[in-house]
Amino acid sequence: MPLIRPLALAVxxxxxxxxxxxxxxxxxxxxxxxxxxxxxxxxxDWRPLDPEHTLYLDLAAGRVIIELExxxxxxxxxxxxxxxxxxxxxxxxxxxxxxxxVAQFADPLNSKPDVGEKxxxxxxxRSAQGLAFTRLxxxxxxxxxxxxxxxFAVARSGAEGDAWPVHCxxxxxxxxxxxxxxxxxxxxxxxxxxxxxxxxxNVAVVGRVVMGIELLSSLPRGTGELGFxxxxxxxxxxxSVRVAAELPAAERxxxxxxxxxxxxxxxxxxxxxxxxxxxxxxxxxxxxxxNVPVPVxxxxxxxxxxxxxxxxx
Amino acid sequence: MPLIRPLALAVxxxxxxxxxxxxxxxxxxxxxxxxxxxxxxxxxDWRPLDPEHTLYLDLAAGRVIIELExxxxxxxxxxxxxxxxxxxxxxxxxxxxxxxxVAQFADPLNSKPDVGEKxxxxxxxRSAQGLAFTRLxxxxxxxxxxxxxxxFAVARSGAEGDAWPVHCxxxxxxxxxxxxxxxxxxxxxxxxxxxxxxxxxNVAVVGRVVMGIELLSSLPRGTGELGFxxxxxxxxxxxSVRVAAELPAAERxxxxxxxxxxxxxxxxxxxxxxxxxxxxxxxxxxxxxxNVPVPVxxxxxxxxxxxxxxxxx
Numbered sequence: 074m075p076l077i078r079p080l081a082l083a084v085x086x087x088x089x090x091x092x093x094x095x096x097x098x099x100x101x102x103x104x105x106x107x108x109x110x111x112x113x114x115x116x117x118d119w120r121p122l123d124p125e126h127t128l129y130l131d132l133a134a135g136r137v138i139i140e141l142e143x144x145x146x147x148x149x150x151x152x153x154x155x156x157x158x159x160x161x162x163x164x165x166x167x168x169x170x171x172x173x174x175v176a177q178f179a180d181p182l183n184s185k186p187d188v189g190e191k192x193x194x195x196x197x198x199r200s201a202q203g204l205a206f207t208r209l210x211x212x213x214x215x216x217x218x219x220x221x222x223x224x225f226a227v228a229r230s231g232a233e234g235d236a237w238p239v240h241c242x243x244x245x246x247x248x249x250x251x252x253x254x255x256x257x258x259x260x261x262x263x264x265x266x267x268x269x270x271x272x273x274x275n276v277a278v279v280g281r282v283v284m285g286i287e288l289l290s291s292l293p294r295g296t297g298e299l300g301f302x303x304x305x306x307x308x309x310x311x312x313s314v315r316v317a318a319e320l321p322a323a324e325r326x327x328x329x330x331x332x333x334x335x336x337x338x339x340x341x342x343x344x345x346x347x348x349x350x351x352x353x354x355x356x357x358x359x360x361x362x363x364n365v366p367v368p369v370x371x372x373x374x375x376x377x378x379x380x381x382x383x384x385x386x
Numbered sequence: 387m388p389l390i391r392p393l394a395l396a397v398x399x400x401x402x403x404x405x406x407x408x409x410x411x412x413x414x415x416x417x418x419x420x421x422x423x424x425x426x427x428x429x430x431d432w433r434p435l436d437p438e439h440t441l442y443l444d445l446a447a448g449r450v451i452i453e454l455e456x457x458x459x460x461x462x463x464x465x466x467x468x469x470x471x472x473x474x475x476x477x478x479x480x481x482x483x484x485x486x487x488v489a490q491f492a493d494p495l496n497s498k499p500d501v502g503e504k505x506x507x508x509x510x511x512r513s514a515q516g517l518a519f520t521r522l523x524x525x526x527x528x529x530x531x532x533x534x535x536x537x538f539a540v541a542r543s544g545a546e547g548d549a550w551p552v553h554c555x556x557x558x559x560x561x562x563x564x565x566x567x568x569x570x571x572x573x574x575x576x577x578x579x580x581x582x583x584x585x586x587x588n589v590a591v592v593g594r595v596v597m598g599i600e601l602l603s604s605l606p607r608g609t610g611e612l613g614f615x616x617x618x619x620x621x622x623x624x625x626s627v628r629v630a631a632e633l634p635a636a637e638r639x640x641x642x643x644x645x646x647x648x649x650x651x652x653x654x655x656x657x658x659x660x661x662x663x664x665x666x667x668x669x670x671x672x673x674x675x676x677n678v679p680v681p682v683x684x685x686x687x688x689x690x691x692x693x694x695x696x697x698x699x
Contacts, residue, residue, distance in 0.1 A: 172600040173555050197667070212527055215672050242486050242580045251664045266603075267555045267580050267676050271661060274668040287485040287607040294600040348584060351564045354510070355587040359528050363580050 105349040110340055111368060118337045119329040121372065122283070124317035126150070127325075128157055130285075131312040137285035138326065139245055142225055144204065145238050146196035146277040149247055152189045153258040153279060154316055159188045161259075162314035167292065171300025173266030176289040177248055178311060180259060195253035196277045201229040201236035207333050209342065211359045215270050219362040221333035225281060226362045228273065238278035241268050241363035245280040265290040268363040283328060283369045327372035341365070418662040423653055424681060431650045432642040434685065435596070437630035439463070440638075441470060443598075444625040450598035451639065452558055455538055457517065458551050459509035459590040462560055466571040466592060467629055468502045474572075475627035480605065484613025486579030489602040490561055491624060493572060508566035509590045514542040514549035520646050522655065524672045528583045532675040534646035538594060539675045541586065551591035554581050554676035558593040578603040581676040596641060596682045640685035654678070 104110035126141040143150040156162060162178075165185075169177040206229065208220035216228030219239060226244075229236040238244065244264045249256030256277050263282055282289070292309055295302040302308050317325050331338055345365055347356035417423035439454040456463040469475060475491075478498075482490040519542060521533035529541030532552060539557075542549040551557065557577045562569030569590050576595055595602070605622055608615040615621050630638050644651055658678055660669035 170604075172603055195667075212525060214525055214527060214674050215670060253667065268674075269677065270674060271658070271666070271670045271677070273670070275666055290485055291483075291604055291606050293604050345584070353584070353588055354508075354566065357528055357584045357586070361527050361581075361583060364582065364584070 104340070104344070107341060107344055107368075110337065110344060111370075114331070114337055116373070118332055118335045119370070120332050122317070122328045122330065124320075124322075124325055126154070126280075127317035128153075128280070129313075129315045129317055129320070130162075131314070132288055132309060133312065134288050135285055136326075137288055138283050138328065139280045140224070140283045140330070141280040142223065142238075142278075144223060145199055145225075145236075146247070146279050148190070148193050149196055149256065149258055149277040150279050152193065153247075153261070155189045156258060157314045157316050158319065160313065160315075161185055161188045162311055165311045166308035167289070167311070168295075168308050169262075169299065169301045170265075170292050170295045172294045174264070174269060174300065175262040176265050176292060177260060177262035179248070181305065181308060185259075190257050192254040193257050193277075195256070197253070197274050198235040198237040201232055201234050204229075204236055205334050206232075206236070207338065209360065209362055209365075211346070211361070213362060215273065221338070221362075221365075221367070224330050224333050224367045225278075226365075228362075237274050239268065239362055240264055240270055240272045240276075240278070241281075242266070243282040243286050244278055245282065246272065247277040247279060249276070263289050283330065284326070329370055329372050331368040333367060338367075341368070417653070417657070420654060420657055420681075423650065423657060424683075427644070427650050429686070431645055431648045432683070433645050435630070435641045435643065437633075437635075437638055439467070439593075440630035441466075441593070442626075442628045442630055442633070443475075444627070445601055445622060446625065447601050448598055449639075450601055451596050451641065452593045453537070453596045453643070454558075454593040455536065455551070455591075457536060458512055458538075458549075459560070459592050461503070461506050462509055462569065462571055462590040463592050465502045465506065466560075466574070469571055470627045470629050471632065472501045473626065473628075474498055474501050475624055478624045479621035480602070480624070481608075481621050482575075482612065482614045483578075483605045483608045485607045487577075487582060487613065488575040489578050489605060490573060490575035492561070494618065494621060498572075503570050505567040506570050506590075508569070510566070510587050511548040511550040514545055514547050517542075517549055518647050519545075519549070520651065522673065522675055522678075524659070524674070526675060528586065534651070534675075534678075534680070537643045537646050537680045538591075539678075541675075550587050552581065552675055553577055553583055553585045553589075553591070554594075555579070556595040556599050557591055558595065559585065560590040560592060562589070576602050596643065597639070642683050642685050644681040646680060651680075654681070 104113060122140055126143060128139040128141060130137040130139060141150045165178050165180050167176055167178045168181050204222050206220050206222055208218055213219040217230050219228045221227060226239040226241045227236055228239050242264055246262055247256040247258050248260035248262050294300060297303040342360060342365055346360040347358060417426060435453055439456060441452040441454060443450040443452060454463045478491050478493050480489055480491045481494050517535050519533050519535055521531055526532040530543050532541045534540060539552040539554045540549055541552050555577055559575055560569040560571050561573035561575050607613060610616040655673060655678055659673040660671060
């Protein structure tokens with residue numbers, strides 16, 4: 074019987090929004106795996122999370138870290154940050170876990186005071202102009218063009234047309250009623266399954282989980298319609314939601330995200346398009362915009378010799 | 387604050403491989419939702435699971451039902467059925483839960499006797515000829531053509547070319563080492579995340595979960611490399627795996643799967659391509675082959691008046 078063996082070493086980083094292991098800064102002539110490629114990265118290939126646009130969502134099981142992105146739904150993001158700074162989300166609960174779709178939290182008892190906006194205009198798409206769009210050459214089932222903006226998977230109708238975030242694994246969106254104006258950020262959902270692209274352009278996307286999504290994706294599924302929990306005691310309480318900037322700097326997790334407009338990201342995409350390790354017999358040749366996890370890591374302190382160099386006159 | 391509300395009624399059946407609710411056979415002039423469409427279905431739109439090609443995988447938490455499909459990897463399926471009939475899988479365990487990727491079981495102690503094949507030829511693709519292929523008109527990122535064969539998402543290079551199963555949510559494949567011949571069915575994985583299309587044509591796909599996948603997708607994620615559990619006690623024991631035909635007929639679950647070559651399935655695809663309920667503001671216009679869950683239901687007994695009719699001369 075064969076040994077228990079990974080399906081493929083190259084899929085080490087397959088999970089979206091997973092922190093990558095720290096590896097020594099060795100150089101490889103031709104990186105064959107994402108891990109080898111990351112070992113060649115430079116500090117300029119990474120950007121820190123902005124603590125003003127980062128949420129820490131704490132469950133009993135641990136912390137989920139969400140990067141908010143004001144580029145697409147600025148008023149929604151601002152309202153969510155206002156709610157978080159008012160500690161409005163504390164004590165809410167995940168009320169819905171629909172398999173292969175979403176985890177969604179809300180105020181199940183309708184117990185919270187009115188804070189922030191009552192209605193907001195739909196921010197489902199925006200102009201593509203002014204966005205630093207790193208385009209994928211791969212065809213997409215749904216959109217004329219797909220690529221990345223600032224770490225987010227994005228579709229657009231063309232450089233002069235509309236742009237909108239793509240519902241990939243880990244995306245955070247704003248639940249709403251049939252009336253788009255009811256989407257104000259008091260109920261958020263996280264994609265925990267195959268990308269539900271039918272939601273694109275129908276929802277305000279405000280962010281994505283960059284760490285801890287497994288705390289949501291492994292929650293028990295709801296057995297009610299649409300995956301709602303049928304019993305109140307099944308709900309998963311939210312201890313608190315904080316804007317990272319509220320915490321003292323020493324208590325923030327110093328995460329860095331790979332810059333999707335850096336040259337190294339193109340190499341990473343190519344390694345996912347055509348896997349090079351010995352396990353794969355037929356390379357895919359193409360890549361899906363939702364199957365290119367953007368690497369996240371803890372901030373790497375400069376190696377000692379580099380710091381020493383800097384001290385030289 | 388808005389009421390807690392489903393994101394969309396039309397996504398009721400969004401979860402892949404989920405049994406659909408039984409609804410009375412009412413007629414709708416123009417079904418606007420999958421539920422309404424299913425209510426118009428005829429008995430001929432469904433086929434029963436073949437108990438000779440159905441596995442019951444029992445965990446402490448419940449039963450996972452897998453439909454095996456010999457069309458693509460017949461020797462692998464035959465060997466898996468042989469192993470199951472020898473009760474070889476009993477007492478094995480899920481050893482790997484990689485978020486947004488796979489749940490994989492194996493014989494962690496290498497404790498089992500040799501049963502069945504030691505090596506098998508790769509059955510990763512086959513000829514497209516002879517397959518009843520229901521083609522989707524929607525473009526696909528990876529393959530020239532995608533569609534359905536016998537309830538399975540399938541890609542092909544053309545009607546005279548190759549065909550292979552697509553790695554959608556719930557697909558069951560055969561783990562292997564770098565050598566394709568090591569894939570014999572002693573380690574199986576189930577896709578529990580965004581479709582890992584890079585695996586297409588690199589693995590023998592043998593089936594798909596038609597019920598109970600939430601028992602796997604909600605398992606705790608492994609914290610070792612590639613999602614392996616680091617401690618033996620974290621593994622999730624398999625109580626037993628049985629070919630359904632081994633059980634007395636009365637103990638089998640009488641599941642039926644929608645025929646993907648029936649006209650009603652085309653209507654279902656169209657309802658997922660362009661959602662009609664009031665929640666959606668912009669229909670997608672396209673559908674992804676991995677976002678068309680094939681309905682599964684418990685067998686519906688004929689209504690009394692139909693049975694009475696049959697008894698008339």
